[in-house]
Amino acid sequence: MDDAVVLGKKGYSLSNTLGEGSYGKVKSAYCDRLKCNVAIKIIDKRKTPRDFLEKFLPREIEALRRLHHPSIIKTYEIFETSAGKVYIVMELGEKGDLLDYIKITGAMKEDIARIKFHQLASAIKHCHDSDFAHRDLKCENILLDEDLNIKLSDFGFSKSLSRDENGRTILSKTFCGSAAYAAPEVLQGIPCDPRISDIWSLGVILYTMVYALMPFDDSNVRKMICIQKQHRIPFPKSKYLTVECKDLIYHLLQPNVSQRLCIDQVLKHSWLQTPKSRLPSPLPAAEEGECSQNLREGKPEHKLQAKSHSAEREGEGKQKGPS
Incomplete structure (x- = not known):
């Protein structure tokens, strides 16, 4: 299922791409529930190496779930689809890096x-x-x-x-x-x-x-x-x-x-x-x-x-x- 359709069902309206890598991308979106723009990291597990799936992705998700601080990007939601895509919805860095x-x-x-x-x-x-x-x-x-x-x-x-x-x-x-x-x-x-x-x-x-x-x-x-x-x-x-x-x-x-x-x-x-x-x-x-x-x-x-x-x-x- 298309990313826009998956995210649309959860109240996110996809916008432009903020960054792209070998097996994932980050897009901006508007969240109806939060009434603000967010960043959504989209990872396709079918296109990722085993080391990343077994080691790095679980570590990243654990860190995002456990670390809460005013100077750390806020994570709003993490979910996975049956098609093997992981969506990490985060606070948007409005002014870039x-x-x-x-x-x-x-x-x-x-x-x-x-x-x-x-x-x-x-x-x-x-x-x-x-x-x-x-x-x-x-x-x-x-x-x-x-x-x-x-x-x-x-x-x-x-x-x-x-x-x-x-x-x-x-x-x-x-x-x-x-x-x-x-x-x-x-x-x-x-x-x-x-x-x-x-x-x-x-x-x-x-x-x-x-x-x-x-x-x-x-x-x-x-x-x-x-x-x-x-x-x-x-x-x-x-x-x-x-x-x-x-x-x-x-x-x-x-x-x-x-x-x-x-x-x-x-x-x-x-x-x-x-x-x-x-x-x-x-x-x-x-x-x-x-x-x-x-x-x-x-x-x-x-x-x-x-x-x-x-x-x-x-x-x-x-x-x-x-x-």
Whole structure:
């Protein structure tokens, strides 16, 4: 049965396509019951690999059903038809994703970035406190509502944490996500607590918010890992940032997992409190543009769009928001 017919019977009027992947798509629709526009992810199970059906889709649905937070995209309904199609009805990110927003508006002022980043970090705290790691944090997976509030989305790579008989977190051995946002331990295939790897991705996102640049050029992953492990972070002199903001980025992008902040420490960081110091940063800074990557240069798409390096799952379509 046609998607429009199936959804029409449930009170949804389908509209334009927001995103499309190898075996799924996201469309916008109007919901008669909610009296608002929504996003509907449509997954055809007949066209999806077994790994996705057995591992990733159940994890995503579990996360969507369990995670409820003001800065996480709301899930209204999940249902499946006898024809093998899964429909996930979600809150619509009216203003699109964070990457597109930054490309259009440029780097954020610190006061604005502080508000947005606090919303995002609060959403991640909720995930981590609920024993979930997102594992695919990137600007494209952060949507904006009508009032430009952060809405974390796309839990297709998320994982519910398991513990051994001694109560210790079982480390993740699967590389998934996007090279430009992935922590060095993930890129190197070192077993890790995926919550700590999420923190690194937060550092890349915060850097991108305040500079409208990527901190590392992922066109040569081996070289990028070398730079990351040396804790070399380029702080362009063309834009002034407070000591606190640079300090937070510096500690988020900490290659040593034992020294990287946990999410509670992130939220307690001085930059996320009332701004104080306006002094130049004493932190070591690479020369401008040494290894950062411009979001607006029109580089090849693989450098602008985060790349999936997982052999287990391709993107099944994500919400992009109205064009």
